[in-house]
Amino acid sequence: MLLLKMAAQDLLTLNARRLMVPHLAARWRHFRSADASVTERSAWAESLVSLAGDLVAAGRGNVEMVVECAATIDDSDRPGGPRLIDVVLVGRHPEENRPSVQLVELKRWSGVTRVEQATADLVYVEGMGAKAHPALQLREYYHAFTSGRGPFQGLDFECGGFAYLHNATDESVRPLLDVEAPTGVYARIYTSDRRKQLLSDLQGSFADEGASSMAEIMLQGMGLRNTPLLDAMIWSRGVDTVFTLRGRQKDVADNILETASRILPNPRRPELIPDERRVVFLVTGGAGTGKSAIGLQMKTELEAQGRTVKYASGSRAFNGAMQEHVGYGDSEFRESFTYFSNFVTPPDPPLDVLICDEAHRLRDRSTSRFWKPEEQGTGPQVDELLAASRLTVFFLDEAQSVRPNEVGTVKLIEEAAVRHDARLARFNLREQFRCGGSDAYIRWVRAVLGVTDETPDPWRPDGLMHIEVADTPEELERIIRTEALAGASARMVAGYCWPWTKPQGKTKSLEADVRIGDWHRPWNADSDSFCENDAPPSRIWSVHENGLGQIGCVYTAQGLEWDWCGVIMGEDMVRRGEKWVFRRGKELQDPESEVKRVAVPGSFDPKVKAGSVDDDEFARLVRHAYHVLMTRASRATVLYSTDEETRTYLKELVGEVEVHGLRPIWENLPQEARRPHLPRPRRGRRNRKNRRSGESYEAELRLF
Numbered sequence: 069m070l071l072l073k074m075a076a077q078d079l080l081t082l083n084a085r086r087l088m089v090p091h092l093a094a095r096w097r098h099f100r101s102a103d104a105s106v107t108e109r110s111a112w113a114e115s116l117v118s119l120a121g122d123l124v125a126a127g128r129g130n131v132e133m134v135v136e137c138a139a140t141i142d143d144s145d146r147p148g149g150p151r152l153i154d155v156v157l158v159g160r161h162p163e164e165n166r167p168s169v170q171l172v173e174l175k176r177w178s179g180v181t182r183v184e185q186a187t188a189d190l191v192y193v194e195g196m197g198a199k200a201h202p203a204l205q206l207r208e209y210y211h212a213f214t215s216g217r218g219p220f221q222g223l224d225f226e227c228g229g230f231a232y233l234h235n236a237t238d239e240s241v242r243p244l245l246d247v248e249a250p251t252g253v254y255a256r257i258y259t260s261d262r263r264k265q266l267l268s269d270l271q272g273s274f275a276d277e278g279a280s281s282m283a284e285i286m287l288q289g290m291g292l293r294n295t296p297l298l299d300a301m302i303w304s305r306g307v308d309t310v311f312t313l314r315g316r317q318k319d320v321a322d323n324i325l326e327t328a329s330r331i332l333p334n335p336r337r338p339e340l341i342p343d344e345r346r347v348v349f350l351v352t353g354g355a356g357t358g359k360s361a362i363g364l365q366m367k368t369e370l371e372a373q374g375r376t377v378k379y380a381s382g383s384r385a386f387n388g389a390m391q392e393h394v395g396y397g398d399s400e401f402r403e404s405f406t407y408f409s410n411f412v413t414p415p416d417p418p419l420d421v422l423i424c425d426e427a428h429r430l431r432d433r434s435t436s437r438f439w440k441p442e443e444q445g446t447g448p449q450v451d452e453l454l455a456a457s458r459l460t461v462f463f464l465d466e467a468q469s470v471r472p473n474e475v476g477t478v479k480l481i482e483e484a485a486v487r488h489d490a491r492l493a494r495f496n497l498r499e500q501f502r503c504g505g506s507d508a509y510i511r512w513v514r515a516v517l518g519v520t521d522e523t524p525d526p527w528r529p530d531g532l533m534h535i536e537v538a539d540t541p542e543e544l545e546r547i548i549r550t551e552a553l554a555g556a557s558a559r560m561v562a563g564y565c566w567p568w569t570k571p572q573g574k575t576k577s578l579e580a581d582v583r584i585g586d587w588h589r590p591w592n593a594d595s596d597s598f599c600e601n602d603a604p605p606s607r608i609w610s611v612h613e614n615g616l617g618q619i620g621c622v623y624t625a626q627g628l629e630w631d632w633c634g635v636i637m638g639e640d641m642v643r644r645g646e647k648w649v650f651r652r653g654k655e656l657q658d659p660e661s662e663v664k665r666v667a668v669p670g671s672f673d674p675k676v677k678a679g680s681v682d683d684d685e686f687a688r689l690v691r692h693a694y695h696v697l698m699t700r701a702s703r704a705t706v707l708y709s710t711d712e713e714t715r716t717y718l719k720e721l722v723g724e725v726e727v728h729g730l731r732p733i734w735e736n737l738p739q740e741a742r743r744p745h746l747p748r749p750r751r752g753r754r755n756r757k758n759r760r761s762g763e764s765y766e767a768e769l770r771l772f
Contacts, residue, residue: 070134070135070137070138070290070441071091071095071135071136071532071760072091072092072095072135072136072289072526072530073086073132073134073135074130074133074529074530074531075130075131075132075133075280076119076120076121076123076124076128076130076132076278077123077130078529079116079117079120080117080120080124080532081123081233082529083113083116083117083120084269085273085723087528087529088113088116088350088528089109089531090525090528091204091508091528091529092109092136094508094511094525094528095136095508095530110176111176113156114176115174115176115232115234116155118234118235119133119155119174119232122267122270123157123270126158126266126270126271127271128270128274128276130276130279130280131159131274131279131280132157132158132159132280132282132283133155133156134155134156134157134286135154136152137152137153137155137156138151138152139151139153139208139209139212139213139214140213140219141217141218141219141221141289141290141314141315142314151212153171153172153173153209153213154172154174155174156169156171156213156286157169157171157172157273157274158279158282158283158286159273159274159275159279159282160274160275160277160278160279160281160282160321161226161274161275162271162272162274162275163565165258166223166224166225167220167225167286168225168226168227168273168274168275168282168285169213169225169226169227169230169368170227170228170229170230171209171210171230172204172229172231172232173202173205173206173209173230173232173418174231174232175231175233175236176233177193177196177235177236177241177363178194178236178240179193179240179241179245180192180193180199180241180243182243183198183308187246188201188246188249189250191244201244201249201250202231202247203250203251203252204250204391206229206230206231206254207250207255209229209254210227210229210253212256213227213376218599218650219287219289219290220286220289221289223285226273227253227254228253228254228256229253229256230254230255230257230258231256231257231258232258232264233257233258233259233260234258234259234260236259236260237259237708239258239654241257241259242656244257245257253760257317263432279739283738284737284738290505291480302572303379304669313358313361313362313622316405316495316498317358317362317497317498320349320351320495320497321366322368323349323495324349324459324511325369327347327372327459327493328370328420328421328459331345331459332349332421332458333457343479346458346459346488346489346490347459347460347491347492348459348461348488348490348491348493349459349460349461349462350462350481350482350485350493350494350495350522351461351463351464351480351494351495351496352464352465352466352494352496353465353496353497353498354465354497357498358497359425359463359465359699360425360463360584362463363379363423363425364379366421367379367641370420370421375421376419376420377420377421378419378421378422378423378457378553379406379423379425380404380405380407380408380411380422380453381405381406381408381424381425381426381429382408382426382429382430382431382474382476382604383429383626384407384496384606384607387405387407387453407755408424408429408430408431408434408453409435409445410434411434411452411455412434412443412444412445412706414452414455414456418457419456419457419458420458420459421458421459421460421461422453422461423461423463424460424461424462424463425463425627426464426465426627427464427580428465428468428469428474428477428624429471430474430475430476431449431474432448432449432473432475433445433448433449433451449479449487450476450481451487454490459543460490462476464476464477464478464481467514467519467692468626469692470689470692470693471675471689472675472676472681472685472689473675488700503533503699503701503702504532504702506530506532506533508528508530508532509530509533510532510699512527513695513698513699514695516696516718517641517648517691518691518696518723519691519695524721525668525721526721526722527722532701533701533705534703534705534706535707535722536704536706536707536722537708537715537718538634538706538707538708539659539708540708540710541636542636543708544706545560545589547634547706548560548632548633548706550733551631551632551704551734552616553732554734554735555629556630556703556734557630557631557632558616558631558634559610559616559620559630559633559634559700560616560618560634560636561622561625561635561636561697562582562635562636562637562638563621563636563641563671563690563697564619564624564638564664564671564672564673564693565636565638565639565653565666565670565692565710566581566583566591566638567581567655567663567664567665567666567671567672568581568591568594569591569593569594569663569664570594570595571583571593571594571599571600576593576598576600578590578591578593578714579663581663582636583665583666584636589618590603590762591618591619591620591621592615592618592619592621593605593606593609594606601614603617603618610628610630611628619636625697625700626696629701630700630704631701631702631732632701632703632704632705633697633698633700633701633704633705634705634706635694635697635698635705635706635708636708636709636710637694637708637709637711638669638671638709638710639651639669639710639711640653640670640671640689640690641650641694641714642709642711642713642714643711643713643718644713648687650671650683650687650690651669651670651671652670652671652676652677652678652686653667653671654666654667654670655667655672656666669710671690676689704731704732707722
C-alpha cells in the first residue's frame with residue numbers, strides 16, 4: 069500500500085496545480101474507507117511540500133518520495149491495520165550503487181514538554197496531549213522495513229530515518245533532543261534550526277541521480293511492478309513458477325491446498341472408502357488482482373502432488389495466447405488447458421481439481437454450431453463444471469462480463485454449489501497488481517465510465533499509472549508504435565464500432581474496416597491461420613509481433629496486458645452534457661466492393677443487437693467492454709474518441725500530460741524497468757530439464 073510515489077520536484081509541480089492533496093485524500097478514502105481529516109490534509113499540504121522543497125534545495129529533487137507507505141509487503145493484512153510510514157525517501161547511495169532509504173515521520177509540532185523526568189520516551193504536545201517520541205515509531209518502522217518481508221526483501225541497501233519538525237526550534241522541542249531521548253540510525257530530529265544540517269545529510273544520503281532506478285527496485289519488491297503473466301509463464305515453462313503470492317492471494321492458495329489435502333485421496337495410497345465431499349472455491353476480484361497467478365500457481369503445485377488438474381477458461385484469446393506465447397504443443401496444451409464447454413460429458417473418474425478462470429464468461433449452456441444435437445449441453449454449464457471435479461475453483465469478476473450470453477455471477481455459482489451439496493468457500497481479492505499497481509487508476513476508469521456510482525474526479529498522476537488523450541487516431545498510433553519499436557509491449561484496441569470483414573480471397577487480405585477520416589486500419593484477423601503480410605490469427609494477435617498493425621477488440625484483449633495500450637472509443641458511447649449516451653449502429657454495403665461500411669455510427673457488435681438485449685443491458689455491456697479495454701495497460705493508456713464532445717470531456721478529466729519525467733516512455737524509464745519481453749519458444753514438447761536457474765534471475769521475474 070502507498071498513496072503516492074513521485075520525485076520531490078514532481079510533487080512540487082503537482083502541488084502547484086492543486087492536485088496533490090485531492091489525490092492523497094482520494095487514495096486515503098479508498099484504503100481507510102473514511103475521509104482524511106482536515107488535520108491530515110493540512111499536514112500533507114504543509115509538511116510534504118516543505119520536505120520536497122528541502123530536497124530540491126539540497127540538489128536532490130530527483131529523490132523519490134513514497135507517501136504513506138506500508139512497512140512490509142503484507143502489512144495490509146496486519147491485525148490493527150498496516151504500519152504506514154509518513155514518507156519513504158528512496159534514492160541511490162552517493163558512494164555505492166545500491167538503494168539508499170530514509171524513513172520520515174512528519175510532525176507539525178511547534179513545541180513539547182517532558183512528561184517524565186527520567187525519560188524522553190513520552191512528551192506532552194500542546195493541544196494533543198501525551199505523545200510517544202517519534203523515534204519509537206521510527207524504530208518499529210525501521211525493523212519492519214528492513215526485515216525479509218520489507219520491500220527490498222533481503223537486498224543490500226542503506227536505511228536510516230528521521231523526524232521532520234519544520235515548525236519547531238531546537239529550544240521548543242528540547243526533550244526530543246536531550247541525552248535521555250532514544251538513539252539509533254532512525255532517531256534523528258530536524259527542526260527549523262537544523263535545516264542546514266538536514267540539507268547536508270540529504271546530500272550525504274542520496275546521489276544527485278539514479279533515484280528512479282532504486283524506486284523501481286522497491287516497487288518490484290512491493291509487487292507493484294510485475295513481470296507480464298505470459299513472460300512469467302515462458303520463464304517458468306509452465307512447470308516451476310515465478311509467481312510470489314502475497315496477502316490475500318496467499319490465503320486463497322493456502323486454503324485450496326489445505327482443502328485438497330483433506331478431501332482428495334493420496335495418489336500414492338488409494339482409500340478403501342473414498343471421501344465423497346465436494347468443495348467449491350469462489351474467488352472474486354477486479355482486473356489485475358492476481359486471479360490467474362493464483363490459478364496457475366495452484367495448477368503447478370497440485371500437479372506436483374500427483375493430482376489430476378485441468379485449467380479451464382471461456383476465452384479463446386487467453387488460451388491461444390497462452391499456448392502460442394509459452395510454446396506448448398497442441399497435445400501438450402490439451403493435457404492441461406481446456407474450455408468451459410468441454411465438460412458436457414463429465415470425466416470418469418472426476419478430476420481432482422478443476423480451475424475455472426474468467427468464470428464471468430460462463431455460458432447458460434455448452435453449445436456449438438459444429439456439434440451434433442446429441443453433443444450439445446442440456447443443463448447449466450456451471451453444473452457440468454461442478455460434476456467434472458471434486459474440488460472446483462472459480463475466479464470471477466462480474467465487471468468484466470461483456471456478452472449477453474455470459475451468465476457467470478456470484479449468485480449463479482452459490483446456487484449451483486447448493487444443488488451439488490458442495491461446501492462453498494468465498495474469498496475476495498482487493499490488492500491491485502495490474503495498471504502499475506494503481507488502484508486509483510482502476511477506480512478512476514470505473515467512475516468515468518459509470519461502472520460505479522462515484523462521481524469522476526480529474527485524473528491526478530500518482531507515479532504508478534499514466535493516461536493521456538490523443539487528438540487524432542494518427543497521434544494515438546504514433547505514440548503506440550514509438551513505444552513498441554523502442555522495446556515496450558503495446559497494442560491498439562477499439563470499441564466494436566465498425567463492421568468486421570473476414571479475410572478476403574486466396575491471399576486472405578484484410579479489409580481496413582476501422583475508418584476514421586483518412587486513417588484506415590484493419591481489425592485483427594478473423595481467421596485461424598496467418599493472413600496477408602503475415603497478419604496473425606485472432607487467437608494470438610495479442611502476443612504476435614505482427615499484431616501491431618491491426619486493431620483488437622474486447623474479445624481478443626480480455627485477460628491480457630501490455631505496457632502501453634491505445635484505446636479508441638467509438639460512437640457506441642458518447643458524452644452528452646452530464647451523461648453517457650449509448651448508440652447502436654447501422655451498416656450499408658458498398659456496391660463496388662460489397663464490403664459493409666458505417667451508415668449510422670454506433671455499435672456493430674453482433675452480440676448486442678437490439679433483438680438480443682434491451683437498452684439497459686446494452687449500456688451495461690458497452691460500459692464493461694470499455695472498462696476491459698482501458699485496464700489492459702501496465703504503464704500507460706492513450707485514449708482517443710471519434711466524437712469531439714467526448715474527446716473534450718476526456719481531456720478535461722485527464723488534464724495536462726507532462727509532469728517532468730512522469731510520462732513512462734521507454735527513454736524515461738530506469739534501466740531496471742526496461743525489461744525486454746521474452747521471445748516465444750518454439751511450439752512442441754518442451755525440454756523441462758533445460759530451464760534457466762539462478763536465484764538472482766528468478767528474483768527479477770517475480771510476479772504478484
